[in-house]
Amino acid sequence: RSFLQILGRTTLITVLLGAGGFYYISHRDRHPGPQLPFDPEKKTIVVLGSGWGATSLLKNLDTLDYNVVVISPKNFFLFTPLLPSVAVGTLNPRSIIQPTRYMTRHKRRQVSVIEAEATEVDPINKTVTFTDTSEIKGLISTTTMSYDYLVYGVGAEVQTFNIPGVQQHACFMKELGDAERMNREFMDCLESAAFPGQDEKEIERLLHMVVVGGGPTGVELSGELHDFLEDDLKMWYPELAGKIRITLVEALPSVLPMFSKQLIAYTESAFKESKIDILTKTMVKEVKEKSVVLQKPDKSIVEVPCGLVIWAAGNKGRKLTQDLMAKLPADQTNRRGITVDDYMRMKGADGIFAIGDCTATSYAPTAQVASQQGGYLARMLHLMARQDSLQDRLNKLVKAKADLGPPVVLPDGAVDEHQKLQNEINDVQKQLSKVKLRPFHYSHQGTLAYIGSDKAIADLPFMNGNLATGGVATYLFWRSAYLSTLFSLRNRTMVATDWAKVRIFGRDVSRE
Ligand code: FAD
Ligand code: NAI
Numbered sequence: 001r002s003f004l005q006i007l008g009r010t011t012l013i014t015v016l017l018g019a020g021g022f023y024y025i026s027h028r029d030r031h032p033g034p035q036l037p038f039d040p041e042k043k044t045i046v047v048l049g050s051g052w053g054a055t056s057l058l059k060n061l062d063t064l065d066y067n068v069v070v071i072s073p074k075n076f077f078l079f080t081p082l083l084p085s086v087a088v089g090t091l092n093p094r095s096i097i098q099p100t101r102y103m104t105r106h107k108r109r110q111v112s113v114i115e116a117e118a119t120e121v122d123p124i125n126k127t128v129t130f131t132d133t134s135e136i137k138g139l140i141s142t143t144t145m146s147y148d149y150l151v152y153g154v155g156a157e158v159q160t161f162n163i164p165g166v167q168q169h170a171c172f173m174k175e176l177g178d179a180e181r182m183n184r185e186f187m188d189c190l191e192s193a194a195f196p197g198q199d200e201k202e203i204e205r206l207l208h209m210v211v212v213g214g215g216p217t218g219v220e221l222s223g224e225l226h227d228f229l230e231d232d233l234k235m236w237y238p239e240l241a242g243k244i245r246i247t248l249v250e251a252l253p254s255v256l257p258m259f260s261k262q263l264i265a266y267t268e269s270a271f272k273e274s275k276i277d278i279l280t281k282t283m284v285k286e287v288k289e290k291s292v293v294l295q296k297p298d299k300s301i302v303e304v305p306c307g308l309v310i311w312a313a314g315n316k317g318r319k320l321t322q323d324l325m326a327k328l329p330a331d332q333t334n335r336r337g338i339t340v341d342d343y344m345r346m347k348g349a350d351g352i353f354a355i356g357d358c359t360a361t362s363y364a365p366t367a368q369v370a371s372q373q374g375g376y377l378a379r380m381l382h383l384m385a386r387q388d389s390l391q392d393r394l395n396k397l398v399k400a401k402a403d404l405g406p407p408v409v410l411p412d413g414a415v416d417e418h419q420k421l422q423n424e425i426n427d428v429q430k431q432l433s434k435v436k437l438r439p440f441h442y443s444h445q446g447t448l449a450y451i452g453s454d455k456a457i458a459d460l461p462f463m464n465g466n467l468a469t470g471g472v473a474t475y476l477f478w479r480s481a482y483l484s485t486l487f488s489l490r491n492r493t494m495v496a497t498d499w500a501k502v503r504i505f506g507r508d509v510s511r512e
Helices: 003-030 052-060 080-087 100-104 176-193 200-206 216-236 261-273 319-326 367-404 417-434 472-485 489-505
Strands: 043-048 066-072 076-078 097-099 111-115 117-122 127-131 142-146 149-152 156-158 208-212 245-249 276-279 283-287 291-295 301-305 308-311 315-317 352-354 447-452 455-462 465-471
Touching (some): 003 489, 043 052, 043 367, 052 066, 052 100, 052 149, 052 367, 066 100, 076 100, 080 216, 080 472, 097 100, 097 489, 100 111, 117 319, 176 200, 176 308, 200 208, 200 301, 208 216, 216 245, 216 261, 216 447, 261 276, 261 447, 261 455, 315 319, 367 417, 455 472, 465 472, 472 489
Parallel strands (some): 043 149, 208 245
Antiparallel strands (some): 117 127, 127 142, 156 315, 283 291, 291 301, 447 455, 455 465
């Protein structure tokens, strides 16, 4: 057989196997089997949130051990790392979300998913009160539920530092709705600038985009905006594209303080090349409807006209978290968030575990940390369930032995009922001693960020040191890393298809 024939046959077999595997997984994902019902004998875990921490917990939790209830105002998981791509239309919003039920329906015991916002946690009576905050409500929209264990994973909200005008005039970059809003407002600025007879100064203002915060969110968003401008807007708005300006404002002396120095320098020079202005040591003091007020490094104040302000200045604890902490004043004093021990147990509370951005730990508030904590907690809860069931068995055996009365000595070394029970007790005690709860250990997989123009930067742990890399190859690594981290085949397919669509047809510039 010729080489070409062999190659053709191998390719055909690979394609058929790939298609078969794809069909099998997608069919399996869409057809979950029957589930066991709630078991009144089991303890109840209430999970607050459906973000990185909670979703990783749910994915890894063995629901045979517990009854599980998930409460979150969003009935989906949001893959935040790709949110800036949604803001410029590279990705479809639906491609980076995964309904929570798509996962919980595959668990062995049924999981109750409730779309509601927890409004109060009572750590003394072990209850949580929650409300349906959506537009359409039924007759009942608030109720209270008891828990044996509460997994608290409500994340954080946007930090505005109470700076005037931020809440009213700036776009955030935290939720799916924020990215969609930014996309709409950005396109609105362009269309308003294109309005006939628009004054030149007003065009300049409308086309000036100010990104506040030089952390990874602000940097990635600036990079994505620049791509949109270069790849698409130059084509469809040739008269305006040259006038679009992107300014990144950062209060600290440099952007991306969590990255190594050479990658900071690399990003700054890449931004310079892309004509993205970086203003460091500059603090936003106020956001107005048509401008931002900046304090420059020499402390002077300037007012800069702009069309859009995107606020990416970090996180702060939610009100629910502050209220919960206030109920445990002796143990919860850290203003950054919930204090937990090495086992993710909230200090001062019985049965509450806190994971992710709502906690104050030595780790950065990242998806990587939250998902590892969620996975760890699932394993720990499994061990706790095993401990409980062994302890239960032990108690029953000890009681049965006590009920037997004094031991009877049998001839010829025969084992009496007493001895049988004692052997069983010894066995259970041995098994119990083997169940060890180990503290949480974080394994850092590296830090990655996209900086636009098909370039990414990465600080990766390498042979007990750090490998700092940036450029196009890192960008391909960034893409493949995020593609593989997406939670489902469905999301992976949708994101890969969106990327391909944008390569072929470009981004959509219609304003929804
Ligand atoms: P979240 O994922 O925020 O989840 C919180 C959940 O709680 C949500 O489902 C929310 O709806 C729910 N909730 C809120 N209020 C209530 C309530 N009252 N009751 C019940 N539920 C509630 N990290 C990385 O490691 N790598 C990245 O590349 C990266 N990129 C990012 C890009 C952007 C744009 C953003 C905003 C963040 C990024 N992060 C990244 C950080 C990462 O998203 C967070 O650290 C991570 O989401 C924290 O997980 P979490 O589970 O604690 O909170
Ligand atoms: P951040 O807290 O990392 O950065 C916010 C920045 O805004 C800070 O550098 C701060 O100095 C600046 N700032 C605050 N107030 C300001 C003001 N008034 N004027 C000017 N600048 C001001 O926040 P970000 O980027 O939202 O990230 C939050 C968390 O999510 C971080 O832990 C980050 O590591 C993680 N994340 C990780 C990503 C990645 O790994 N690629 C991407 C996005 C977020």
